[in-house]
Amino acid sequence: MVLAGLLPAAPAAAAPVPAAKYALAAFGYDQGWRTDRHIRTLVDITRDGKADIVAFGDDGVWTSIALGGGGFAPPKFVLAGYSYNSGWRVGKHPRWAADITGDGFADLVGAGPDGVWTAVGKGDGSFGPMRFVAGIFGSNGRPGPLSVQPGDANLDGRTDLYAFSDGRVDVSLATGDGGFALPYLATAEFTADRFDFAQFKVANIGGDKRPDILSVRYRPALAPMSAIARPDGTYGASQTSTSAEDQSANAIFSVADITGDGYADAVRFGGDANTYTGRATGAGTFTTFGVGVGYFGYNNGTGYGTSSQPSPSIGDVTHDGRADIVGFGSTGVMSAVSRGDGTFGPARLVNADFGSGSGWTVARHPRVLADITGDGAADVVGFGDKGVFVAVADGSGGFGGGQGGKGAAAR
Secondary structure, X not given: OOOHHHOOOOOOOOOOOOOOEEEEOXXXXXXXOOOOOOEEEEEOOOOOXXXXXXXXXXXXXXXXXXXXXXXXXXXXXXXOOOOOOOOOOOOOXXXXXXXXXXXXXXXXXXXXXOOEEEEOEOOOOOEOOOEEEEHHHOOOOOOOHHHEEEEOOOXXXXXXXXXXXXXXXXXXOEOOOOOEOOOEEEEOOOOOOOEOOOOOEEEOOOOOOOOEEEEEEOOOOOEEEEEOEOOOOOEOOOEEOEOOOOOHHHOOOEEEOOOOOOOOEEXXXXXXXXXXXXXXXXXXXXXXXXXXXXXXOOOOOOOEOOOOEOOOEEEOOOOOOOOEEEEEOOOOEEEXXXXXXXXXXXXXXXXXXXXXXXXXXXXXXXXXXXXXXXOOOOEEXXXXXXXXXXXXXXXXXXXXXXXXXXXXXXX
């Protein structure tokens, strides 16, 4: 006789891993979009707190407004400019959607071969006509595609432009009407014979909210460097930005605020299996690099940052003001949530889609983090074969979606 109260409890069934939701039959490989020809980005162009799709195609600019809940409105052709057919090229002519007027609506900015062109956002998902505003910042003759970058140099709420060239960094301030003022010399510190022009970044790591300049020096020795913004808009001499003994291993890294203190910290995805971090000190340097999480490195499985799997993404997926790590591996979406001290919780599988095992490839399918619901947490948006797929952040580092997700990119 077996007493009912002593029967062994049945093990709880493991919760199924969510899959992606098919959101829009547009902007995908089947609709003619290609990663080597077309830029697809997400940014709020309607000032409702939700990131919308802005895409630079063969014929011009297309947009799709976020509806909330992970949906998007049908795409609209909004501007015959910045297009592949008119000579704009990925990797050569950077294009952004950023607020250059201070009205809260994202505008279009592009550095073409002849100079900078802008188109002011109307707030309804469309833009005014293209306007030629700065011939001196053209992409021709510059050391690399990152040689022109956006940033709010004077903290007036309008996006300005930084132009890197041999021996100088020039800043052109947004005038508020869609144009830019004549540039001024911000620093003569950086020369092409000593610095890697493919590694420039503009981010706040110093004592105030102004964007600082990060770079990698390779002569006389390989080292990460920083130049801190001054109140007058110029920059001081560059300094080694981390005290790590092995400078060469830590020279190239991404930046994001992983501690929630308002400063951008250093995040390096290692050649081993690990992710390394250095916390911003507030003085323009980082603490010595340490292991932030034992995952997301190049030697994880088939390898992040390879032709099989993209480099991990960094963004706040929990709405706590701290950046987390999201990787698109072979089995799906992996995430590791920031603990606030420079380390992350264990990496875990949180969505069964968007991975190479379900048909997603680096060559064909961009995957990005963006808040498309307006709740403050970054969601996953992927441009697959059929179109746009999404997975909405659940606030704990996971991503919900729809049914029947695996293989969604290829179907």
